[in-house]
Amino acid sequence: MLKDMGLKEFINQTASKEPVPGGGSIAALSGLLGAALAEMVANLTIGKKNYLEVEDEIKEIQSKFETLRFEFLDMIDEDAESFDLVMQAFKMPKETDEDKLVRTQKIQEGLKIAALSPLNIARKSFEMIDICEVVVKKGNKNAVTDGMVAAMMARTSVLSAILNVRINLSSIKDEGFVEEITEEIDRMEKEIFVKEERILKSVEF
Amino acid sequence: MLKDMGLKEFINQTASKEPVPGGGSIAALSGLLGAALAEMVANLTIGKKNYLEVEDEIKEIQSKFETLRFEFLDMIDEDAESFDLVMQAFKMPKETDEDKLVRTQKIQEGLKIAALSPLNIARKSFEMIDICEVVVKKGNKNAVTDGMVAAMMARTSVLSAILNVRINLSSIKDEGFVEEITEEIDRMEKEIFVKEERILKSVEF
Numbered sequence: 001m002l003k004d005m006g007l008k009e010f011i012n013q014t015a016s017k018e019p020v021p022g023g024g025s026i027a028a029l030s031g032l033l034g035a036a037l038a039e040m041v042a043n044l045t046i047g048k049k050n051y052l053e054v055e056d057e058i059k060e061i062q063s064k065f066e067t068l069r070f071e072f073l074d075m076i077d078e079d080a081e082s083f084d085l086v087m088q089a090f091k092m093p094k095e096t097d098e099d100k101l102v103r104t105q106k107i108q109e110g111l112k113i114a115a116l117s118p119l120n121i122a123r124k125s126f127e128m129i130d131i132c133e134v135v136v137k138k139g140n141k142n143a144v145t146d147g148m149v150a151a152m153m154a155r156t157s158v159l160s161a162i163l164n165v166r167i168n169l170s171s172i173k174d175e176g177f178v179e180e181i182t183e184e185i186d187r188m189e190k191e192i193f194v195k196e197e198r199i200l201k202s203v204e205f
Numbered sequence: 206m207l208k209d210m211g212l213k214e215f216i217n218q219t220a221s222k223e224p225v226p227g228g229g230s231i232a233a234l235s236g237l238l239g240a241a242l243a244e245m246v247a248n249l250t251i252g253k254k255n256y257l258e259v260e261d262e263i264k265e266i267q268s269k270f271e272t273l274r275f276e277f278l279d280m281i282d283e284d285a286e287s288f289d290l291v292m293q294a295f296k297m298p299k300e301t302d303e304d305k306l307v308r309t310q311k312i313q314e315g316l317k318i319a320a321l322s323p324l325n326i327a328r329k330s331f332e333m334i335d336i337c338e339v340v341v342k343k344g345n346k347n348a349v350t351d352g353m354v355a356a357m358m359a360r361t362s363v364l365s366a367i368l369n370v371r372i373n374l375s376s377i378k379d380e381g382f383v384e385e386i387t388e389e390i391d392r393m394e395k396e397i398f399v400k401e402e403r404i405l406k407s408v409e410f
Contacts, residue, residue, distance in 0.1 A: 002212075003212060003213065004211070004212075004213070005211070005212055006209070006210070006211045006212065007207075007208060007209075007210055007211065007212050007215050008208065008209070008278070010212050011237060011238070011241045011274065011278070012241075014238065014241035014242055014244075014245060015240075015241040015242075015244040015245055015248070015270070015271070015274060016245065016248060017245070017248045017249060018245075019245075019249075022242070022245070022348075022351050023242060023350050023351040023353075023354035026238050026242055026354055026358070027354065029238065030235070030238070030358070030361075032216060033216070033219065033231050033234065033235070035220075036216045036217075036219035036220040037219055037220075037227070037228060037231055039219075039220040040219060040220055040221065040222070040223075040224075040227070043220070043221060043222045044222060044224075065220070066220070069216065069220060073213070073216070143227075145228050145368040145369055145371075145372050146227050146228040148228075148365075148368055149228035149231055149232065149361075149365040149368060149369075152361045152364055152365055153231070153235070153361060153365075155361075156235075156357045156358060156360075156361045159357055159405075160353075160354040160357055160358075163350040163353055163354060164350055164354075166350075166410045167350050167410070170410060200364075205371045205372070205375060
């Protein structure tokens with residue numbers, strides 16, 4: 001599993017010709033790094049006397065980041081597996097008409113899973129940027145830049161995941177499916193720019 | 206060393222109260238992930254008959270990404286070490302006037318190193334986004350989204366590193382030093398938004 005690799009091993013495999021980990025897994029890892037960094041800010045806030053007023057809120061957020069961290073970790077491999085599914089379907093026999101029909105069906109099914117996997121990453125990171133904003137605004141001021149970096153990692157995760165949704169949608173023939181998801185990702189894409197900009201502009205140096 | 210950790214171990218330590226790895230190391234890792242992903246696109250282009258015309262150019266770029274990959278890997282730890290240097294200086298004795306003088310000097314020296322370390326990350330990622338643009342434009346079309354994700358990771362690396370430069374500059378008393386670096390990071394910050402937007406808009410889905 002990719003998630004069990006050493007950092008260097010993961011990087012080396014990314015750089016290699018091997019198609020996985022690709023952009024989808026990196027989108028999940030970007031979300032994961034953001035979650036971990038924002039969780040650090042929460043951990044540096046909890047128990048500090050200057051932040052007693054927000055302690056309950058930050059504790060709740062810390063546990064959300066922790067949950068997201070485990071989810072993103074699994075999504076690194078889920079994305080790679082869904083990519084593999086499509087690759088396997090493409091390798092199916094296409095001798096007879098029935099072969100072709102089954103193969104096309106399997107490819108279409110695989111593409112849907114391969115679109116839903118980064119969509120799940122995009123949704124999680126989109127949801128996460130709002131709690132990054134809370135740690136930037138209310139968390140330990142000494143770690144404010146870490147919260148801001150977390151927000152940028154969330155933004156890049158959303159946009160990267162969306163690209164991977166789009167590339168799969170472009171080959172999917174189920175128009176209803178494509179339309180519904182396109183609507184959702186168009187909205188997320190538009191909003192994530194606004195959200196990140198608001199967070200970055202909320203802190204003065 | 207952070208770079209020798211397993212992926213999970215690195216993430217767990219990021220999420221913990223431990224101040225390192227912090228935003229600076231994550232900025233280096235963001236650049237590293239971008240370099241690895243863009244190198245994959247280069248590797249998926251080299252040797253393909255449809256891309257013979259650009260093969261020499263892509264080979265040169267592949268080797269640049271490889272070099273960047275090793276540099277970013279080292280910068281993860283460099284940033285953590287420079288942070289540690291400042292922390293150590295803050296812990297120095299401040300009983301006598303001489304103590305105080307030496308301590309202040311050491312803090313100021315440490316802060317300069319702690320500002321230059323993310324500045325180096327920002328410069329590398331800033332330089333990298335231009336070759337990400339080349340792989341997006343000329344590399345294997347099947348991996349175009351991976352090149353775009355790499356560009357986004359470079360952008361987030363630049364902006365995250367710059368935040369870490371600014372936080373250190375804000376405590377540095379050497380005005381000439383602060384002014385010179387501020388000018389450089391202001392320019393990079395402005396330009397990186399333009400560069401990333403141009404790359405993202407250059408591909409139609």
